[in-house]
Amino acid sequence: MAGTTHAVWTRKDLVGIADLTREEIEMVLDAAPQFGAVSQRASGIKKVPLLQGRLVVLWFHEPSTRTRSSFELAAKRLSADTLAVASSTSSSVKGETLHDTLANIEAMRADITVIRHSCAGAPHLLAGSHRSHIINAGDGRHEHPTQALLDCYTMRESVRRRTGNPDATLDGVKVAIVGDVEHSRVARSDIHALLKLGAKVTVCGPSTLVPRELERYGVGVTHRLKEALEDADVVYSLRIQLERQAKALFPSLREYIKLFRIDAESLRHAPDHAIVMHPGPINRDLELSTEVADGPRSVILQQVTNGVAVRMAVMHLLANSGGAAR
Amino acid sequence: MSLVIANGHVVDPASGLSETMDVLVADGRVREMGKSLRGDETLDARGLVVCPGLVDIQVHFREPGFESKETIATGSRAAARGGVTTVVTMANTNPPIDNAGLVELVTRRARETACIKVRPAACATKGMKGEELTEMAELKEAGAVAVTDDGRDIRSSAVMRRVLEYAGMVGLPYLAHCQDEDLSDGGTMHEGRHSMLMGVCGIPREAEEIRIDRNIRLAELAGAHIHIQHISTAGGVQIVRDAKRRGARVTAESAPHYWSLTAAAAMGFNTHAKMYPPLREEEDIAAIIAGFQDGTLDNIATDHAPHTRSEKDVEFQLAPFGIIGLETMLALTVTHLVRPGHITLEKAVALMTTGGAQVCSLEAGSLRVDGPADITVFDPEEQWTVTPADFGSKSANSPYLGTTLAGRVKHVFCDGRPVHTDKR
């Protein structure tokens, strides 16, 4: 039954999935439904007072509407005050260090700081020496932990629906991640989370965009889409970025589409029950066809809805568990 | 005023000496070496090793231009703490040392402020741009002991060839920083599973090895002496081995971090494990050790690269490359090479004295009667934990902080003057 947990959250910050245990990941997934219910309330106020009087600062170095909005909405649904700090340049160029900017934010008595940054490791740099609870909303190519959590939550819900088993887990579930894995923090976090939850992961993309070292960790690596999709329960499509073409990472979008696009044609190789996911924003008809993105197998919109619930769960666990720094 | 350093285990690789004896120092020179010597003062060196002052041919003292990281004065203090009495300073200062006036600046500042011997290297190309040759003959006359564009490689093979030809004519060794900038572009650590986990762009071994090979072949074409700096890969060691076998005039070195740490040290985005070339993997450590054992590698040099705390306390990909190393060189050598039995103590001392001295034809690295009294006395057994208090450098960017090492420098003399005494 959802919700009976005896585990206790002890972390001050959420900087990556790599450090989390399976139990900690499941704590978030198990807490998410009650927060999702808040947003589903038919009438009345879609809020609970769990973070009332607390300040959540959204510090986004890289522009991002969807992730930022998701965090902002999650904070507001918990009755927190929110503040967006825009900062488009990194430390050295601006002259102010990351530490100084965060210290200024904390002078405003921020309880939670959600940070997105183009440099891998930026949240790690801050987490150790600052008071507020740090949530990594994406650091360079390194990790995007809340994305992985909402992805796993979405996958788990789908498996539970499909099998009719309300306690089903992701053990043994086969996930195919397709696209530019090398440059994807979403892929890294998802791989960490899925492996910890017992799923079987295969990555597929051009050899120039898929790190071979993944095989060491028990992740299947293939450059043939058909092979990746063959027995996949989940097809996870990653965004392809045009700039990579300029850097000699693949010759043309045309060839990429031919070999790796998830569309009705390529999905024929996947089992009928396979769901299709994408972290957004989608390059329609590039890595994912419009038909599939809007089709019955796609759970992309659910990912977005689940994102708010999962982020509410994360903020509540971090701020209300009496963990570490005060 | 004479001093007898008594009953120490005297190791002098230049002469092959390794026995317990006394050393008598007076007027800045070694006067006598033998048994039961008498002098005005006595230093009891029982249980300690007495060797020539160490020689480190790759250090960055940052002066002129980057004095907040280090100065010639503070760098020399760092050297003294590490038992090093002669250093060759690199030329990538601001402005870079590419003319005789700047060489003279360094030697004058050293004379005025340094407690040990500082021998400058000068740039091989003007402004380190890799395009035009510097006036190497003038630089040598002004006191430069080597030419190098260290910090960078010379991109154009044609220019590198001419640099080597000209340096060969002038009689200066070229100290080669080997790096294919295209292949390493954007990279901040070794390309492997750690960089993959950290989501950080990596530098493959080939980025170093391709240029080690190219630079050696060009030196052979030019008939010049090339010295390969800071080798970090097994492949690099093999390339040097093959080149020596076919008679090339090549020497090579590696730095202590390359045989005591791997890329794993960077996990958690530790900027104190970020340097070029990057830390590699276990198999590279094994190959470097083998390189010391069979003579492929001639010396140990630290590539001592100070950076201020605020410069290193930034996002991993923005942090400057480099770590300090003078104060820990001897201890790392004892701990990771001698104690595990990979090389003898005598060999280790040679790598830290005659090895480097010979590369740059320096009058240093040996203990002989009438020679300069540059002497280091150390305890090969004493364990110590590295703290910032052990550093003489202005900077403390070391990955060894908090680690416990064996091998402690106790007394250091430069021209007979005590320049460092361990307080413990």
Added chain:
Amino acid sequence: MTPDKDMLAESTVLMDRDAIAATVRSLALAISDANPDIGALVLLGILRRGRPLADRLAALIGEYTGTTPPVGSLATTMYRDDVRTGAAVPQMKGETHFDFSVDDRTVLLVDDVLAAGRTIRAALDEVMDYGRPRRIQLACLVDRGGRELPIQADYLGYSIATGADEWVSVRLRETDDEDAVLLLREDRRAETND
């Protein structure tokens, strides 16, 4: 609020199965009499044991009036006032769930034991976040005193003043395989489960 695990030195039976049944019946009668517009009545049982009590009340109200009011559950965990103290994340007893609107209705909160009153305060806040009831009332099986907030039950089964080392445990057949209300007295408090 009733402890789940009772490690007792001494216990006294305050109400046995028949006493509970009689009390619930009289509560249902009182509620029915006080609500002539029975169609506007909805019940929300406060988890865990408030829910089975609410189910029983609803069934009896249905017998007496011919109309069975709808029943839902209220978890109140997200409205607690001790969220910030850093106590362990409260164990979940289930989720708030009901299929009806609370707007313009008479909402009857049902709980087994009334003590400090903080759980009811949280329940009030939660219900108000779902809409605007016409009025809210409270039915409790036992009031054991120790109020920390100005809250009282509109329909009360049994009242007892407890000392510092005593408390009341309600056991219901739906959750504990028997019907009984016990007074417990001991040195070591059982693990509270609110």
